[in-house]
Amino acid sequence: MKQNELALKEYKLQKEIEQLRHLIFIQKREELKEKLSKAEEELKSIQTELKALRKQNSNCGLILKTKIDNSSDTVTRSRGRTKGNIEIEVFIGMEYIPTAIYHLFEAESNPLVIYLIKAIDMDKKIKITSHIQGYSAKAINTIEIKANTAETIYQLPTLFPHIINSITEITKATLHIIIEEVGGELIQEDSYTVSLLSRNSAIRLFYNPKENELVDISEYLGVFVTPNQRDIISFLRTVADFHPSKQINSYSGEVKTEEEIEMEEAQVTKQIEAIFNAIKSIDVIYTNSVIDFNPHKNLYGQRVRLPREVLKERQANCLDGTFLYASLLEACSLNPAIVIIEGHAFIAWETYFESNKWRFLETTVTSSHNFYEACQIGEMTAKEYMEKGDLQLLPINYLRANGIMPME
Secondary structure, eight states: OHHHHHHHHHHHHHHHHHHHHHHHHTTOOGGGHHHHHHHHHHHHHHHHHHHHHHHTOTTTTEEEEEEEETTTTEEEESSSOOOTTEEEEEEESOSEEOTTTGGGOOTTTSOSEEEEEEEOSSOEEEEEEEEETTTBOOEEEEEEEOTTOEEEEEEOOOBOHHHHTTOOSOEEEEEEEEEEETTSOEEEEEEEEEEEOOTTEEEEEEEETTTTEEEEOGGGGGGGOOTTSHHHHHHHHHHHHTSTTSSOOOOOSOOOSHHHHHHHHHHHHHHHHHHHHHHHHTTOEEOOOOEEEETTTTEEEEEOOOHHHHHHHOEEOHHHHHHHHHHHHHHTTOOEEEEEETTEEEEEEESSTTOOOEEEEOGGGTTTSOHHHHHHHHHHHHHHHHHHTOOEEEEHHHHHHTTOOOOO
16 A cells, blocks of 8 residues: 555656656746755655565566476466476566667567576477467567476567557556467466557656666667658758758768867857758747656556648657657767756757767757857756766767667
């Protein structure tokens, strides 16, 4: 009961903090910073207490178990049929499946299902199958286990893209598991409920039930940066119209002298200004979008519009705008970065080729400020959070090198 009460308080605080951050970052209500700080401290305290309560459960993420009772040579089991010379524990790796990035996961690092199987007194050959009914292909492993040894198997059934793309709300689904002895009897068969997150749900923190911990997966936000999408490529024509030379040149290449660096930075800044003015010309306004939050599993994220949807709907939250800018910069062969601070996101770009020097722009003021004011706001915010050590910079070229590709 106490855990449920704390989870409800956590949920309410998350909503309050989100609203306060909106007022501070977007409406510049600086007087609310103290109230935000107190709310954040209270949230940390509640989350610490919740984590301690959850750790009292030694079977975090355990969904199936067979156990041999050595005193009576009988087998107790949670479900299904089993044989007395095999011990099995099955853990769930994710109850809430982030469909936008799931296809980028690897089975051993981010499994959906984990099996711990031990053969007692004799060798065994085991076949393991799992799938999400109606949403995935079957993941199948056949393994040989030596007597009195244990094996750990990780499975990550592949989702069907044509079905996943249609998911717009949290959707319940059934995970089906079959464990059988090759040439023998069925050992265990059962099902478990999982939830598929909306295709446009962007989450930074991912709850691992087995380890009972939150994992930072902010780098996967790179999937929402879509430079090759047709509407983005088409919009580059509008961008070019706002450039003095009526063209986009990307970086010039390697620069060495101070004069060359200064000229290159100015040339790149003109391209960013053209992107800013092109977006401003279609009157993209800031709107605070729906928050995805499950109070029971510490899952916190934000619904986003894909860049092509921002161009069509002409409205964006901070993540939407950041993804649009990043997509256009990458489409111009520039190197953007997603900038993350607590409760907010904005854009940065590398000032010249492989400089590792960055400039910043606050995307949410595109409709209300000019380019230089937006840059000034972005620079001030970046400096403030860098000094506190609370700024996360995610260069898109780094994300691409690590396999985080556009979702479309």
